[in-house]
Amino acid sequence: MNKIKDILITGFALFSMFFGAGNLILPPFLGFNAGPDWFLVTIGFVITAVVIPILGIIAHAKLQGTMYDFGKKVSPIFSIIFCILVYAICIILPAPRTASVTHEMAIAPFFDTSGLLTSSIYFLLVFIFVMNRSKVLDLLGKYLTPIIIVILLAIIGVAIFLPAEAMLPSKLKTPVVDGLMEGYQTFDALAAMVVGAVLIISINLNSTQSFAEKRQLIFKAGLVAGFGLFVIYTGLILSGSVHNTEFPAHITRPELLLALGNKTLGSAGATLLSILIALACFTTAVGIITGTADYFKGLFNNSEQAYTLTAIIGSLLGVVMGQFEVGFIIDIAIPALMFIYPITIILILLNTLPDQWASSLVFRGVVITAFIFSIPDFLKILMPSDNLTAVIDVIPLGQFNLGWLIPSLVIFCFLNIFKYFNPSTAS
Structure with missing residues (x-):
């Protein structure tokens, strides 16, 4: 009780x-x-x-x-x-x-x-x-x-x-x-x-x-x-x-x-x-x-x-x-x-996962990826332009302000596969 x-x-x-x-x-x-x-x-x-x-x-x-x-x-x-x-x-x-x-x-x-x-x-x-x-x-x-x-x-x-x-x-x-x-x-x-x-x-x-x-x-x-x-x-x-x-x-x-x-x-x-x-x-x-x-x-x-x-x-x-x-x-x-939330969400999700899926290498790779792909959403609000819109339209889910999501997931999977076959590369 x-x-x-x-x-x-x-x-x-x-x-x-x-x-x-x-x-x-x-x-x-x-x-x-x-x-x-x-x-x-x-x-x-x-x-x-x-x-x-x-x-x-x-x-x-x-x-x-x-x-x-x-x-x-x-x-x-x-x-x-x-x-x-x-x-x-x-x-x-x-x-x-x-x-x-x-x-x-x-x-x-x-x-x-x-x-x-x-x-x-x-x-x-x-x-x-x-x-x-x-x-x-x-x-x-x-x-x-x-x-x-x-x-x-x-x-x-x-x-x-x-x-x-x-x-x-x-x-x-x-x-x-x-x-x-x-x-x-x-x-x-x-x-x-x-x-x-x-x-x-x-x-x-x-x-x-x-x-x-x-x-x-x-x-x-x-x-x-x-x-x-x-x-x-x-x-x-x-x-x-x-x-x-x-x-x-x-x-x-x-x-x-x-x-x-x-x-x-x-x-x-x-x-x-x-x-x-x-x-x-x-x-x-x-x-x-x-x-x-x-x-x-x-x-x-x-x-x-x-x-x-x-x-x-x-x-x-x-x-x-x-x-x-x-x-x-x-x-x-x-x-x-648009700038801080993708990184925040990634950090939260990675910290909830078992350590074997969230090594330092995975953290660095996924956070950097989320940061890079969130930049277009950030810039689109500050200084919209046709060239920027064209870039965003190429990124999966970019038109929904979620362009960081798919690339981050891909890098997460890739780095974990890489780490599986090269266990000495990351802690």
Whole structure:
């Protein structure tokens, strides 16, 4: 019984770490645009927003180290650079997005103030909490997530069982691929590497279990968290689809979630949801900047100055970026995600495989291949051209922004066959 209790407690804690408020605005909008194709977009979204992140937790269960361990088989320098890039992306994009979501869902509907004022006050408070590491956040996280889940399940239940009389056709040409790409915007694959390391540290501080016992605990807790994410995401996508005739075509992601809350729970329920999501946004921002500051503190020999400077830079970036609309932040995140996500997915998948299939040679070859073939997708967003489109069209799945996938799989198979016949070439 104690083991089941530990699994559930750890699983719920892990779920709350993934449970970013920004993620909640993505699924309903995806369903809104998908209409009758909601099931297809759900498949794509679940792959990149649930399956890959939970595989990241399973990889952590195998490694039981830090984010650095994910890339060390490529090279120590690569792993350090990768970690810096991940943390930099997190404080530049998802952390400021929490301020933007807060403004659009909890401030703008009630007060006629600017996004800059909201982001300035918001990240001043974030900086204070990061520097003081207040236990208030732990209390908020402990009670906040269950309340939001109850409200969301109520919205989902009412929305599904009282659908609109009609449904608009899908606006998406490739629903599964659109779901995959929208799943990138949750940042959950990156979060898996970050929060998984936090989970390992927490378990090590509070447990005397063996390596194998901790591996089983993390593995099963990951499945619990994954099931929770699957239920919420699927329910929100379906809710957006069955009510897509009832809201204007130009509605934004935050507006849609609020509108669904208002329709199903009334204005009081929608208001409560917006306040709770604002608080959840705040805890997410503090967690991101604290984690980033901790990393750079460790990188510079536990320097408190490095921690403070990182917290200041992260908060200032939050003020600058957080004043923009959520849609704008989501759009400018696309190039960064096209660049970092293929490498992140490859590292997660390779670290879940048995060691005999994931030698250092395989790691280097597959990561380099994924990096090279993700460059066209990255450049296509920054500076589209006919010549670049022609190159992308030649690459298998290139037109779907997945040009890195087949080449990486081919190199993975080739290097493992090569290693099988030349066992002395790679460890």
